[in-house]
Amino acid sequence: MSTTKDYLPKNDEIYNRVIAALETVRPYLQVDGGDCQLVGVTKDMVVDVKLLGACGSCPMSTLTLRAGVEQAIKKAIPAIVRVESV
Numbered sequence: 504m505s506t507t508k509d510y511l512p513k514n515d516e517i518y519n520r521v522i523a524a525l526e527t528v529r530p531y532l533q534v535d536g537g538d539c540q541l542v543g544v545t546k547d548m549v550v551d552v553k554l555l556g557a558c559g560s561c562p563m564s565t566l567t568l569r570a571g572v573e574q575a576i577k578k579a580i581p582a583i584v585r586v587e588s589v
Contacts, residue, residue, distance in 0.1 A: 510543030517544055521580060525575070527575055542589050
């Protein structure tokens with residue numbers, strides 16, 4: 504069984520809209536020494552991100568992911584089902 508996810512291509516409109524949504528929250532993450540990187544958007548509309556820097560080891564990272572990153576992405580792209588940290 505393969506663990507490779509079926510991501511949308513990087514030139515897909517949804518992918519580019521997710522990038523734009525991440526750019527709106529990135530400054531808030533960077534203020535605290537963190538950041539996030541888009542890993543991909545699956546064809547079933549799940550966004551995989553990697554939390555970087557201080558965000559990667561912060562005990563509040565789950566809250567940041569759900570209340571910050573996920574909400575910004577879902578507001579910009581309602582079709583997104585959820586955001587996961589990988």
